[in-house]
Amino acid sequence: xxxxxxxxxxxxxxxxxxxxxxxxxxxxxxxxxxxxxxxxxxxxxxxxxxxxxxxxxxxxxxxxxxxxxxxxxxxxxxxxxxxxxxxxxxxxxxxxxxxxxxxxxxxxxxxxxxxxxxxxxxxxxxxxxxxxxxxxxxxxxxxxxxxxxxxxxxxxxxxxxxxxxxxxxxxxxxxxxxxxxxxxxxxxxxxxxxxxxxxxxxxxxxxxxxxxxxxxxxxxxxxxxxxxxxxxxxxxxxxxxxxxxxxxxxxxxxxxxxxxxxxxxxxxxxxxxxxxxxxxxxxxxxxxxxxxxxxxxxxxxxxxxxxxxxxxxxxxxxxxxxxxxxxxxxxxxxxxxxxxxxxxxxxxxxxxxxxxxxxxxxxxxxxxxxxxxxxxxxxxxxxxxxxxxxxxxxxxxxxxxxxxxxxxxxxxxxxxxxx
Amino acid sequence: xxxxxxxxxxxxxxxxxxxxxxxxxxxxxxxxxxxxxxxxxxxxxxxxxxxxxxxxxxxxxxxxxxxxxxxxxxxxxxxxxxxxxxxxxxxxxxxxxxxxxxxxxxxxxxxxxxxxxxxxxxxxxxxxxxxxxxxxxxxxxxxxxxxxxxxxxxxxxxxxxxxxxxxxxxxxxxxxxxxxxxxxxxxxxxxxxxxxxxxxxxxxxxxxxxxxxxxxxxxxxxxxxxxxxxxxxxxxxxxxxxxxxxxxxxxxxxxxxxxxxxxxxxxxxxxx
Amino acid sequence: xxxxxxxxxxxxxxxxxxxxxxxxxxxxxxxxxxxxxxxxxxxxxxxxxxxxxxxxxxxxxxxxxxxxxxxxxxxxxxxxxxxxxxxxxxxxxxxxxxxxxxxxxxxxxxxxxxxxxxxxxxxxxxxxxxxxxxxxxxxxxxxxxxxxxxxxxxxxxxxxxxxxxxxxxxxxxxxxxxxxxxxxxxxxxxxxxxxxxxxxxxxxxxxxxxxxxxxxxxxxxxxxxxxxxxxxxxxxxxxxxxxxxxxxxxxxxxxxxxxxxxxxxxxxxxxxxxxxxxxxxxxxxxxxx
Numbered sequence: 001x002x003x004x005x006x007x008x009x010x011x012x013x014x015x016x017x018x019x020x021x022x023x024x025x026x027x028x029x030x031x032x033x034x035x036x037x038x039x040x041x042x043x044x045x046x047x048x049x050x051x052x053x054x055x056x057x058x059x060x061x062x063x064x065x066x067x068x069x070x071x072x073x074x075x076x077x078x079x080x081x082x083x084x085x086x087x088x089x090x091x092x093x094x095x096x097x098x099x100x101x102x103x104x105x106x107x108x109x110x111x112x113x114x115x116x117x118x119x120x121x122x123x124x125x126x127x128x129x130x131x132x133x134x135x136x137x138x139x140x141x142x143x144x145x146x147x148x149x150x151x152x153x154x155x156x157x158x159x160x161x162x163x164x165x166x167x168x169x170x171x172x173x174x175x176x177x178x179x180x181x182x183x184x185x186x187x188x189x190x191x192x193x194x195x196x197x198x199x200x201x202x203x204x205x206x207x208x209x210x211x212x213x214x215x216x217x218x219x220x221x222x223x224x225x226x227x228x229x230x231x232x233x234x235x236x237x238x239x240x241x242x243x244x245x246x247x248x249x250x251x252x253x254x255x256x257x258x259x260x261x262x263x264x265x266x267x268x269x270x271x272x273x274x275x276x277x278x279x280x281x282x283x284x285x286x287x288x289x290x291x292x293x294x295x296x297x298x299x300x301x302x303x304x305x306x307x308x309x310x311x312x313x314x315x316x317x318x319x320x321x322x323x324x325x326x327x328x329x330x331x332x333x334x335x336x337x338x339x340x341x342x343x344x345x346x347x348x349x350x351x352x353x354x355x356x357x358x359x360x361x362x363x364x365x366x367x368x369x370x371x372x373x374x375x376x377x378x379x380x381x382x383x384x385x386x387x388x389x390x391x392x393x394x395x396x397x398x399x400x401x402x403x404x405x406x407x408x409x410x411x412x413x414x415x416x417x418x419x
Numbered sequence: 420x421x422x423x424x425x426x427x428x429x430x431x432x433x434x435x436x437x438x439x440x441x442x443x444x445x446x447x448x449x450x451x452x453x454x455x456x457x458x459x460x461x462x463x464x465x466x467x468x469x470x471x472x473x474x475x476x477x478x479x480x481x482x483x484x485x486x487x488x489x490x491x492x493x494x495x496x497x498x499x500x501x502x503x504x505x506x507x508x509x510x511x512x513x514x515x516x517x518x519x520x521x522x523x524x525x526x527x528x529x530x531x532x533x534x535x536x537x538x539x540x541x542x543x544x545x546x547x548x549x550x551x552x553x554x555x556x557x558x559x560x561x562x563x564x565x566x567x568x569x570x571x572x573x574x575x576x577x578x579x580x581x582x583x584x585x586x587x588x589x590x591x592x593x594x595x596x597x598x599x600x601x602x603x604x605x606x607x608x609x610x611x612x613x614x615x616x617x618x619x620x621x622x623x624x625x626x627x628x629x630x631x632x633x634x635x636x637x638x639x640x641x642x643x644x645x646x647x648x649x650x651x652x653x654x655x656x657x658x659x660x661x662x663x664x665x666x667x668x669x670x671x672x673x674x675x676x677x678x679x680x681x682x683x684x685x686x687x688x689x690x691x
Numbered sequence: 692x693x694x695x696x697x698x699x700x701x702x703x704x705x706x707x708x709x710x711x712x713x714x715x716x717x718x719x720x721x722x723x724x725x726x727x728x729x730x731x732x733x734x735x736x737x738x739x740x741x742x743x744x745x746x747x748x749x750x751x752x753x754x755x756x757x758x759x760x761x762x763x764x765x766x767x768x769x770x771x772x773x774x775x776x777x778x779x780x781x782x783x784x785x786x787x788x789x790x791x792x793x794x795x796x797x798x799x800x801x802x803x804x805x806x807x808x809x810x811x812x813x814x815x816x817x818x819x820x821x822x823x824x825x826x827x828x829x830x831x832x833x834x835x836x837x838x839x840x841x842x843x844x845x846x847x848x849x850x851x852x853x854x855x856x857x858x859x860x861x862x863x864x865x866x867x868x869x870x871x872x873x874x875x876x877x878x879x880x881x882x883x884x885x886x887x888x889x890x891x892x893x894x895x896x897x898x899x900x901x902x903x904x905x906x907x908x909x910x911x912x913x914x915x916x917x918x919x920x921x922x923x924x925x926x927x928x929x930x931x932x933x934x935x936x937x938x939x940x941x942x943x944x945x946x947x948x949x950x951x952x953x954x955x956x957x958x959x960x961x962x963x964x965x966x967x968x969x970x971x972x973x974x975x976x977x978x979x980x
Contacts, residue, residue, distance in 0.1 A: 042649070046650065074649065077630075080948055081543070081630065084552075084735055105735035192840045196926075250840040255820050392931075393929075393930035432794060439800075439801070442813070443800075445812075462829070503708070504708050507705040523710075532965055534912070537721070537961040540727060541723040544950070545719070560716055561716050564712050625922075641808075645923050655815050659812070662808045665805065669803050670800075670803070681795070684860065684864065685867035
C-alpha cells in the first residue's frame with residue numbers, strides 16, 4: 001500500500017509538470033526581467049558567445065539573459081516549430097540569409113519603433129540595410145562572418161614559401177610544395193558530412209564563382225546560374241586538390257579543424273569564427289587573411305548573424321524594450337565577439353582600440369566590402385544545404401564535373417520551383 | 420581432450436564478454452581524460468591524469484538532470500497510463516461478448532501496423548493547434564494510442580478460465596469488481612511485461628520528442644544527449660561524460676529489474 | 692440479448708477509454724495526414740491545395756528513391772545478421788556454461804541504453820582520426836578505416852552499432868523459444884548418437900521457427916523505422932549516402948517545412964510497411980500453421 005501511495009504522489013506531481021508549457025510566465029514585480037535566447041553558435045565560437053552573455057548579465061541588473069544552445073542542424077527546425085506554436089524565445093539569432101523565410105509570414109517584429117536613430121547611425125550601412133525588408137527593419141546585425149584563409153606559418157616556412165598564394169594555380173603549387181617538403185597536408189578543406197554538412201565546399205564554390213564574375217542564381221533568383229565555365233572552373237579546382245593528393249579525402253568539419261590545430265596542414269578555409277579557437281591552441285603559429293582572389297577579383301562568401309524579436313501573442317513591451325537593450329549592448333561590445341574572430345558591425349567598435357588591438361581582424365574586416373551577399377530568396381536555405389551534399393559527392397568521388405554541374409543545376413531549379 | 424575443448428569454449432566466451440563490455444568501458448575511460456589526451460596522435464589507453472572535470476562541465480553546461488527527470492516522468496506516466504487504458508479494453512476483447520467485438524479488435528490491431536513516423540506531421544499540427552507543443556504531455560499522449568499492450572494482455576486474459584469469473588458473478592460481484600479482484604491479479608505477469616515495454620519504449624523515443632519539444636529544459640535525455648553531441652562536436656571526453664551520466668539511471672533500472680525485464684520481453688515471444 | 696445481461700454496456704464501457712485515445716491520436720491523425728498530403732503548407736503561412744501533385748512529384752524525386760533504397764539497405768544489412776546473432780547468443784545462454792548468466796547480462800545490457808547514448812558512443816569509437824579502433828590500427832602500423840566518412844562503409848558502421856545495441860533483444864526471444872523445447876527430445880537425440888551440432892540443426896532450428904518468424908517481423912519493422920542512429924552518427928552523410936527515408940521525411944517536413952510533401956512520403960512508407968507485413972503474414976504465417 002505504501003508503494004501505491006508513493007506512486008500516486010509521483011504521478012500527481014508529474015501531472016502538474018506535464019502541461020507546463022513555455023508560455024510566457026508572469027513577470028514578478030521585483031527583480032530583473034528574464035529574457036530567453038536560443039543560440040546556434042557551435043562551430044568554434046560558442047564559448048565566446050556564452051562568455052559574452054555572462055558579461056552582459058554582470059554588466060547590469062535589470063535584465064537577465066538565459067541562453068540555450070541548439071544543435072546547428074536543428075536550429076531552424078526548432079525556431080520554426082516554436083514560432084508556429086507561439087513558444088519562441090524573447091530574442092533570437094538568425095542568419096541574415098534566413099530573414100526572408102520568416103518576415104513574409106509576419107513572424108518577426110518590425111523594430112523601427114523601438115530603436116533610436118542614434119543607435120542605427122553607428123552601424124555599417126551594408127549589413128544594416130540587409131536586415132531591412134519592404135522598408136521595415138526586422139533585425140539588428142550582430143556580425144559579419146566571411147570565409148577566410150588560415151595558413152600555418154611554421155609549415156610554410158619549412159616549405160620555403162614566403163608569399164601567400166594569390167591565384168588558384170599558385171595555391172596548388174604551394175600546397176604541393178608543402179606536401180613534398182614537410183610531409184604534412186597542403187590544404188585542409190573539409191568535404192564530408194560529420195557534425196555539419198560539407199558547407200565549406202559550398203562556401204568556396206560560391207566565392208569562386210563570384211570571383212570570376214558569375215553568380216549562383218539568375219538576377220531574379222528564378223534559376224541556377226552556375227552551370228557554366230565559372231562553376232566548372234571552381235569545381236575542377238576543388239577536385240584537383242584531392243586528385244593531386246594535397247587535400248585529404250573524406251575529411252569532415254571537426255576533423256579539418258582539429259588537424260589544422262595540430263599543425264597537420266598548411267592551409268585551412270573556414271569562416272572567421274574559427275580564429276579564436278585557433279588562437280587558443282598552444283604552439284600553433286598561424287595567420288588569418290582574406291580569401292585570396294584565386295580566380296580573378298576578390299570575392300568571398302559571407303553571412304551575418306542578426307538579432308530579431310519574434311512576434312508573440314501577448315507581446316510584453318517591457319520585454320521588447322529589454323531585448324533592444326540587449327541587442328544594443330551586444331553590438332556595442334562586439335569587440336568581445338571579435339575575440340572569436342567575427343567582424344563587428346558598428347563603427348564605434350570597428351574604430352575602437354580593443355578591436356584594433358586584435359591580430360588579423362582589421363585585415364579581413366577591411367575586405368568586407370568584397371563579400372558576396374546571399375541571394376534573397378526563401379529557397380536559398382535549402383539550396384545551400386543541398387549544394388553541400390552534391391558538392392560533397394562530386395568532390396569526394398571525383399565525379400565528372402560537367403555531369404555533376406548538370407545535376408546540381410536541375411536540383412536547384414527543382415528546389416526553386418517549390419517556393 | 421574434452422577438458423581442452425571446454426577450456427577453449429570458456430576462453431571464447433570470456434573474449435565475447437570482453438568485446439561486448441568494451442564500448443562501455445571505453446565510454447567511461449574517455450570521460451575521465453582531459454581533452455588534449457583525447458584529440459591527440461600520442462594515443463594512450465588509460466588517462467594519465469584522471470579527471471572528473473568533464474562531469475562537472477557536463478552538469479554545468481547542460482540541463483542533464485532535468486532531462487533525466489523529464490524522461491523519468493514521461494516514462495512513468497506512459498507506463499501507468501498505458502496500463503490503465505489497455506487493461507480494460509484487453510479484458511473486454513478477451514472476456515466480454517459484445518456486438519462488434521471482433522471488428523473492433525481487428526481495427527485496433529491494424530493500428531499496430533501503422534508506423535509512428537506516418538503520424539508525425541499530422542500529430543505535430545494537431546498538438547500545435549491544441550497549444551500542447553513543447554509540453555511533456557505532448558511527448559506522452561501519442562504513445563498511448565499504440566495498441567501493442569492490448570495484444571499482449573488479451574492473449575493472457577483469454578487463458579484465464581471462465582469458471583473463475585463465473586464464480587465471482589455468482590457471488591454477486593459486478594464486472595468492475597471481477598476485473599479488479601480476479602483478472603488483474605491473475606494477469607500480473609502480463610501486466611509487468613506491458614509496463615516494462617511501455618517504459619523502455621517511452622525512454623528510448625527519439626523522433627517525436629525531438630519534434631514536439633523545442634526548449635532544452637524540456638528535452639528528454641535521448642534528445643538532450645543528441646543535442647549535446649551536436650553542440651560539442653569535438654569535445655569527445657565531455658560528450659562521453661554526458662553519456663555516462665545519462666546511462667546511470669538506465670543501468671540502475673536494469674540491475675533492479677533485470678529478471679523482470681528479460682522475462683517480460685521473453686513473454687512477448689511466447690505469447691505472440 | 693439476455694435480459695439482465697450487461698455485456699454490451701460493459702464491453703463498450705471497458706473499451707471506451709482506450710478507444711477515445713485511439714481515435715483522437717491514431718485514426719484522426721492518420722486521416723488528417725492524408726488530407727494534408729494534398730496541400731502545400733509551410734505551417735507559418737496558409738495551406739494551398741495541390742491535388743495529387745505531391746504524389747506525382749514523389750515518383751520523380753531521386754532523393755526520395757535513394758532514401759528509400761538506403762532504408763531497404765539497412766533492413767537487409769541488419770535483419771539477417773541480428774537474427775543469427777540473437778540465435779547464437781541464445782544457444783550460449785541456454786548452454787551448460789558456468790558463464791551463461793554473465794553472458795546473458797552482457798549481451799542484453801546494451802539494449803537498455805538509449806539510442807542516442809549508443810550512437811554517440813559508437814560515433815566516437817569509430818571516429819576517423821582519434822577513435823579507438825583507428826588509434827589501435829595506427830599502433831599496429833595500419834591505415835585507419837573511414838568508418839563513417841566513406842559511403843562504402845558508413846551504412847555498415849551504423850549497422851555494427853545497431854548489432855551491438857539490439858542483438859540482445861532477439862537473444863531474449865530466442866532463449867525463451869529454446870527453453871520451451873522439451874529436454875526429452877534432446878535426450879532421445881543423444882541416445883541416437885547425435886552430436887550437439889546435429890541436434891541444433893535438426894531439433895532447435897526447426898522448433899524455434901515461431902520465434903524466428905516473430906523476430907523477423909519485429910526486426911523488419913524496427914529496421915524500416917531506422918532514423919536515430921543515422922541522424923546522430925552520420926547526419927545522413929557522407930553526401931547523403933546514409934540518408935534514410937524517415938530522415939528525408941523529417942527534413943522535408945521540419946527543416947524545409949513542406950508539410951504536405953512530407954505527409955505524402957509518409958503515406959508511401961506506410962503502404963510499403965503494410966505490404967511487407969501482410970506478405971510476411973501470408974507467406975510465413977501460412978506455412979507455419
